[in-house]
Amino acid sequence: MGKPILKMKPTHALITVFLALLFAWAGQIALGYIQVGRLEPILNEDTNYTEPPVPSGFAQTGARVFASEGCLECHSLSVRGPVGSADLTRGWGPRRTVPRDYLFREPAWVGSSRIGPDLSNIGIRMADPNQLMLHLWNPRLRSPKSNCPPHPWLFDRKVAGPKIEKDALPIPAKDWKQTIPSYKAKALVAYLQSLHADYSLPEAPIK
Template sequence: MRHAGVLFLTGFLAMSASWAGFILAPQLQLGRESMEPVTGGSELYPQPRPGLAAQGAAVYRANGCNQCHTRQVQQVGVTTDVILTEVGTNQAQVLSAFKLLGLSLADNPLTGLPRDLLRGVDKKRADFAQKTLEDAGAKASVQVRATGPDIARGWGLRGSVARDYLQDQPILLGSQRLGPDLANIGVRKPDATWHLKHLYAPDLVVTNSTMPPYRFLFETRQINQSPAADALVLDGDLAPAPGFEVVPTVEGRALVAYLLSLKSDVPLFEAPFSAPPGAQAAAGTNTVANP
């Protein structure tokens, strides 16, 4: 290459190609996304965060929470479950259908409805089972369920998708899991007091936690007539001196409001799932993955 002009033209073309591919094209595809109704409902998703939670996003950013926590649930695939919801009047025929499907007849299979009949089967088998049961006069539903270690840990009901971040600026996806994923921490841990205690002294609520305490988000002050509503109840070494209380600062309260607002638990067109009743509650009481 003899001429500097050719050199810079080459560089410009190479950069322009990647610019068109990874800036222009995503802008055309993702930049026009808008709030959409959730699948099977009329509520628009995602909603802008309310005021205090929006302030909390700034606290989350300022303190680099995304250096240790991701906000993106990974989904490996989907699977289907078949749930028997009604038996109908011809129980003998339903039991025949059970035999045809290779299901166990032990433990009164037609009682305790709704009841899981098949879990983790492919869609074709689930559809066949549903049709067979309905032909026998019973009613069964086919539930689509996301799979993967994150789902199994209860970190979410589906994988994260681009629409989940529509209201975020900046998007704080995170790239490290030195702490657990927080995409649905508002669903899993809906108690503000739990979060305040966790920020003040993580070991109080999570045994063997490796998270550093964030005591600078709290202040110790003299009790004015009666303790504040959000004063932390602390024992032992952590208890403040008599007549004093530990309360969250504005930043601390905002951060907790933001954490409680982190919920991406609704089914979308691009991320479908059909959660059986009680599934979200189960995820909320996750005992495997403590934050």
């Protein structure tokens, strides 16, 4: 004869589930908030600026464009350390990314997909805004093997007049039209240029 099966009362079952969720919340959310919530920017005594830098309002607008265009589907925003990762060897950043780097980035996107390269330091690797604009228009103009899709809807096509627009992309056009970045394209480039961790932090110094 087998042992009798213990039946848990519905009230006890609810309490057990509640406690399990409470402990999970405490471990994942509350503890993380306590650890990260206490972080503050660091004063760089050489430049008298705080690190990480506060992105401009225009760059923050670009962050929303970044999200709406689905860039996180292909790119991460977190450089991993040297243990078990080749991110630093690939040249994706001068150091690993740490929680303090996200102080002024709301929401703090990390990303997990790496169909394309990590963009935590794209502002260093592609410091020229014209390069970024060309990449948005057609990535294969500069990188023929790029798997990044073009974003022509972020640009306006205007018939060339007697004067070339200052913002027009330097690309040949058979239809005599100029390619002009839209407000959203400019904001997105401002955001991408703001992504650079070229400063040391106590927990992640640049060696």
